[in-house]
Amino acid sequence: MKSFRNSAQPELNQQQQNDALQNDALPNDLVDFASNDYIGFSDSEIIFKDTQEYLNENKYIEAAATGSQFLSGNQKVNQETEAFIANFHQTQTALLFNSGCDAHIGFFSVVPQKGDLILYDELCDESICDGIQLSNAKAYKFNHNDCEDVEKLILGNPNTIIYIVTESVFSTDGDCPNLEELVQISDKHHCYLVVDESHALGIFGLKGQGFVQMLGLQDAIFARILTFENALGCPGAAILGSVNLRDCLVNFEQNFKGITGPSLGFFAHILIGYQQLKKDSAVVLKLRENIIHFNQEKNLLGLKPLFVHSKSAIQSAIIPGNENVTSIAQKLQKKGFDVKAILSPTVPEGQERLRFSLHSYNSEEEISELLQLLSVFVFST
Numbered sequence: 001m002k003s004f005r006n007s008a009q010p011e012l013n014q015q016q017q018n019d020a021l022q023n024d025a026l027p028n029d030l031v032d033f034a035s036n037d038y039i040g041f042s043d044s045e046i047i048f049k050d051t052q053e054y055l056n057e058n059k060y061i062e063a064a065a066t067g068s069q070f071l072s073g074n075q076k077v078n079q080e081t082e083a084f085i086a087n088f089h090q091t092q093t094a095l096l097f098n099s100g101c102d103a104h105i106g107f108f109s110v111v112p113q114k115g116d117l118i119l120y121d122e123l124c125d126e127s128i129c130d131g132i133q134l135s136n137a138k139a140y141k142f143n144h145n146d147c148e149d150v151e152k153l154i155l156g157n158p159n160t161i162i163y164i165v166t167e168s169v170f171s172t173d174g175d176c177p178n179l180e181e182l183v184q185i186s187d188k189h190h191c192y193l194v195v196d197e198s199h200a201l202g203i204f205g206l207k208g209q210g211f212v213q214m215l216g217l218q219d220a221i222f223a224r225i226l227t228f229e230n231a232l233g234c235p236g237a238a239i240l241g242s243v244n245l246r247d248c249l250v251n252f253e254q255n256f257k258g259i260t261g262p263s264l265g266f267f268a269h270i271l272i273g274y275q276q277l278k279k280d281s282a283v284v285l286k287l288r289e290n291i292i293h294f295n296q297e298k299n300l301l302g303l304k305p306l307f308v309h310s311k312s313a314i315q316s317a318i319i320p321g322n323e324n325v326t327s328i329a330q331k332l333q334k335k336g337f338d339v340k341a342i343l344s345p346t347v348p349e350g351q352e353r354l355r356f357s358l359h360s361y362n363s364e365e366e367i368s369e370l371l372q373l374l375s376v377f378v379f380s381t
Contacts, residue, residue, distance in 0.1 A: 030333060030336055030337055030338035031336055031337050031338060031362070031366050031370075032338050032357075032359060032361075032362070033337055033338055033339050033356050033357055033358070033359075033362070033370060034338040034339060034340045034355075034357055035338075035357055035359075036199070036229070036230040036357055037230070037233055037359060038202050038203055038230055038231060038287060038313045038357070038358070038359055038360065039202045039203075039208070039231060039277075039283040039284065039287055039359070039360045040233075040283065040359060040360055040361045041202075041231065041232050041233035041234075041273055041276065041277075042233025042234075043233070044233065044276065046276060047233070047269070047272050047273055047276050050272045050275075050276070051265070051268050051269050051272045054077075054268050054271070054272060055264065055265060055268050058076070058077065060075070060077065060264040060265070060268065075264055075267075077264050077267045077268055077271065078096070078261075078264075078267050080267075080271060081096065081267045081268075081270050081271040081274075082094045082095065082096055082238075084271055084274055084275070085238055085240070085270075085274060086240065088207075088209065088274055088277075088278060089209060089210070089213065089218065089224070089226075089240050090209075090213060090218045090219075091218060091224070091240040091241060092241065092242050092243050092246075093240070093241060093242065093243055093245070093246040094238045094239070094240050095238060095239045095246050095249055095250065096236060096237070096238050096262075096267065096270070097236065097237045097238065097239070097255060098235065098236065098237075098255070098262055098266075099227070099235060099236065099237055100125075100127055100198055100225070100227035100229075100237040101127040101130070102237065102255060103225050103227070103237035103238070103239055104125075104127045104128050104130065104131035104196075104225065105127070105130060105131040105134060106131075106239070106249060106253040106254075106255055107131060107194070107223065107225065107239055107249070108128075108131035108132045108134060108135045109131060109134040109135055109253070109254075110248060110249055110252045110253045111163075111223075111245070111248060111249070112135045112136070112137035112161075112163050113136060113137060113161070114136040114137065115137070115160070115161070116137040116138070116160065116161040116162070116163065117137060117138050117139070117140070117157050117160045117161070117162045117163070118132055118135060118137050118138070118139040118140075118162075118163045118165060119139075119140055119141075119142050119150055119153050119154070119162060119163070119164050119165065120132060120139060120140075120141060120142070120164075120165035120166070121141070121142060121144055121145065121165065121166045121167065121170075121177070122141040122142065122143060122144050123144045123167075123170050123172065124165060124166070124167060124196070125167065125171060125196065125198070128165065128167075128196060132165075137163070140153055145166075145175065145177045145178065147177075147178055147181045147182060147185060150164060150182065150185055151185050151189075154185070154189045154191065161192075162189065162191040162192070163191065163192045163193075163194055163222075164182060164185070164186055164191050164192070164193050164194065165194045165195075165196075166179075166182065166193075166194075166195055166196070167195070167196040167197075167198070167199070168195050168196065168197050168199075168200040168204075168210065168211035168212060169197075169198075169199035169200045169203070169204075169211060169312045169314065170199070170314075171198070171199050171314065172314075172316060172342065172347065172353075172355065173308040173310060173314065173316040173353075173355075174199070174308070174310035174311075174312035174313065174314025174315055174316065175308055175309060175310050175312075176211060176310075176311070176312065179195070179211065179212065179215055179217055180215065180217070183217055183220045183221075186220070187220065192222040192223070193220070193221050193222050194221075194222055194223045194224075194225070195211075195212055195221050195223075195224050195225070196224075196225045196226075197210040197211060197212060197224050197225065197226050198225070198226060198227040198230060198237075199230060199312065199313075199314060200212075200312070201226050201227075201228070201230065201231040201232075202230065202231025202232070202277060202283075202284065202287075203231070203284070203287060203288075203312055203313050204312075205284075206281060206284070207277060207278055207281050207284060208231060208277050208281075208284040210224070210226070212224060222241060222242075222245070223239055223240065223241040223245060224239070224240040224241070225237065225238075225239055225240075226238045226239075226240065228270055228273065231273075231277065232269075232270060232273035232274070232277070233273065234266075234269045234270060234273055235266065236262075236266060236269075236270050283360040284360070286360040287313060287358065287359065287360040289364075290358050290359070290360065290362055290364070290367060291311060291312070291313060291358055293364050293367055293368075294315060294356070294358055294367050294371070295311070295315075297367060297368055297371045298315075298371055301371055301372065301374075301375045302375070302379075303317065303371060303374065303375055303378070306318055306319065306378065308353075313357060313358045313359070314355065314356070314357060314358075315355075315356040315358065316342075316353045316354065316355050316356070317353055317354045317356070317374070317378075318351060318352070318353045319341075319352060319353060319354055319378065320350045320351070320352055321350075321352060322341075322343045322344060322352055324352070325341040325342075325343065325352040325353065325354060326341050326343070328341075328354065328374070328377045328378065329341040329354060331373075331377050332354075332370065332373060332374065332377070335373055337366075337369075337370050337373070339354055339355075339356060339370070340354070340355055341353070341354055341355075342354075342355050354374075356370075
C-alpha cells in the first residue's frame with residue numbers, strides 16, 4: 001500500500017515525539033471515568049426496547065428515509081419529537097439536526113449576516129468555531145468566561161448586530177460561565193445570546209433540562225444548541241428558539257433543502273430518550289450526588305488545588321508535562337480505572353491534565369478509591 005505523506009506529516013512526527021499522538025480508543029473492562037455517557041443511557045435496555053415498540057406500534061420501518069425532511073420525508077414522529085423537546089425545554093420550537101456539528105454549522109452559516117459580529121469564548125468547541133468560520137459575519141474571540149472582555153468588545157463595535165456565543169459547560173474542564181451576567185450584558189446592549197448546552201443536558205436541573213433552565217434563564221436566551229450523544233446516548237442535536245429562528249433555519253439551511261433526512265428510528269430514539277429522562281429523575285439525582293462526593297473527597301485529600309473549579313460531571317486535574325500526566329493516567333488504568341490524559345498541543349504546554357467524567361453508575365466507593373490512588377501517584381512523584 002502506498003505510504004501517506006502530506007504537509008501534515010512533520011506535525012504528526014512532532015506529536016509522536018512529544019507522546020501526544022492520538023490513537024483509536026479500544027474497548028476495555030475498566031471502571032468508566034472517561035466516557036461522556038453521564039447517565040448511562042447509551043446502554044439502556046429500556047430505551048432500546050421502548051424505541052422498537054414505538055416503531056412497531058406506528059408501523060414505521062426504522063431505516064426509512066424518503067427524502068428531505070421538509071419535502072417528502074416529514075412524518076408524525078418528526079413532529080412529535082420536536083414538540084416534546086420544545087415542551088421539555090420550555091421554548092417555542094426545537095429543530096432537529098443529524099449531529100452537533102451540523103447544528104453548529106447550520107446556525108452560524110445562516111443566522112448571523114454580513115456586517116454582523118459574533119463574539120465567542122476562546123474555549124468554545126471546535127465545531128462551533130467551524131460553524132463561525134462559515135459565517136459571513138465578523139468574529140472575535142473573548143477571554144474565557146470574561147464578561148468584562150465581552151462588554152469591552154461590544155462597546156468597540158457600536159451600531160452592530162452582535163451574537164454572544166458561549167457554552168453552559170465547557171467540555172475540557174467542566175467549568176461554567178456567569179450566565180446571569182452575560183444575560184444582563186446581552187439585554188443592556190441588545191445582543192443575541194447563544195448557548196451550547198451539550199454537556200449540561202442530563203446533568204443540571206431537576207430532570208436534567210440543562211444549566212439554562214436550572215437558572216430560569218430560558219426566556220432570555222436567543223438560541224440554545226443541544227447534542228444528544230452525551231446524555232441520551234444517541235446521535236442528533238437540536239436548536240431551541242423562537243418560531244422566527246426556526247423559519248430562518250428551515251428555509252435557508254442546506255440540510256433542509258433537498259438533502260435526505262435521517263431515518264425514523266433516529267427520531268424515535270431521541271423521543272424515547274427524552275421521555276425516559278423526564279420519567280427517570282433518579283439517575284440525574286444520583287449523578288449530582290456523585291459530583292458532590294467527588295468534590296468533597298478531592299478536598300479531603302488535598303487535591304483541590306490541582307483541579308479546575310467545576311460543579312459538573314467533568315472534572316480536570318492540571319498535571320503539567322505530557323510524559324508526567326500520561327504516566328499517572330497509565331498507573332490509574334493499571335489499577336482498573338479508565339481515565340484519560342489530555343496532552344499538549346490539544347491544551348497549552350504546561351496545562352496538560354487528567355479529565356475525569358463522572359456518571360450516575362459510578363459508585364461512591366469507586367470515586368473514593370480513584371481519588372486516593374490519584375493522591376498517592378501525584379504526591380509521590
